[in-house]
Amino acid sequence: MKHLLFIICLSTSLFFTACQSPSPETFFGKVVLNTNLIADFTPERFGKHLEQETVEFPDVPASKKVGDEAQKTVALKIQVVEKALGDIRGLNVSDEDAKELKEQSIQLFEKVLPVYKNEYTAYAKLCDSKGSDEEKQALLQKIDKDYMPDINTVFDRVYVLGKAYAEKHNLNVNWGN
Numbered sequence: 001m002k003h004l005l006f007i008i009c010l011s012t013s014l015f016f017t018a019c020q021s022p023s024p025e026t027f028f029g030k031v032v033l034n035t036n037l038i039a040d041f042t043p044e045r046f047g048k049h050l051e052q053e054t055v056e057f058p059d060v061p062a063s064k065k066v067g068d069e070a071q072k073t074v075a076l077k078i079q080v081v082e083k084a085l086g087d088i089r090g091l092n093v094s095d096e097d098a099k100e101l102k103e104q105s106i107q108l109f110e111k112v113l114p115v116y117k118n119e120y121t122a123y124a125k126l127c128d129s130k131g132s133d134e135e136k137q138a139l140l141q142k143i144d145k146d147y148m149p150d151i152n153t154v155f156d157r158v159y160v161l162g163k164a165y166a167e168k169h170n171l172n173v174n175w176g177n
Helices: 002-018 024-031 033-038 043-052 069-089 096-128 133-146 148-168
Strands: none
Touching (some): 024 033, 024 096, 024 148, 033 069, 043 069, 043 096, 069 096
8 A cells, every 4th residue: 555655645646747847048058049049040051051061172182072961951950940849849837938939939840840841852852963952942942932921920929029038037148139
């Protein structure tokens, strides 16, 4: 009987620990600071980064490429974004401003993920295969035109809500201003 009582107490304790809200620092790190993982999302930055992954230098044998470097970069970015999204979804929050911030952050990551999986993956394949500049530019322009306005709007909301959250919880954050 003592063992059963001990198991019940332990289970109850673990349940309440698992359901606890994260500290403001942990929450802020996962919901706001993790947006730094996609800070290079813009076609100008990420497109250039993918293009640079395929550059070879004739006098440098170590720069010889296999032919899938840009695609591997996108695949890694997808894994990182999916992990961050899973971490954010797994957070238990109780106050309304934290819920709104969490939802906006989820929305942001959900908006960029399909672009990485589709347009940036296609762009990376073109980079790796030395595709035409016209095809590559068309993909980057599509991202800029079709996705960036909405993504920038959500990114700005996360930033504004994150600033308010940091102030409310007295978090020492350098916003780079």
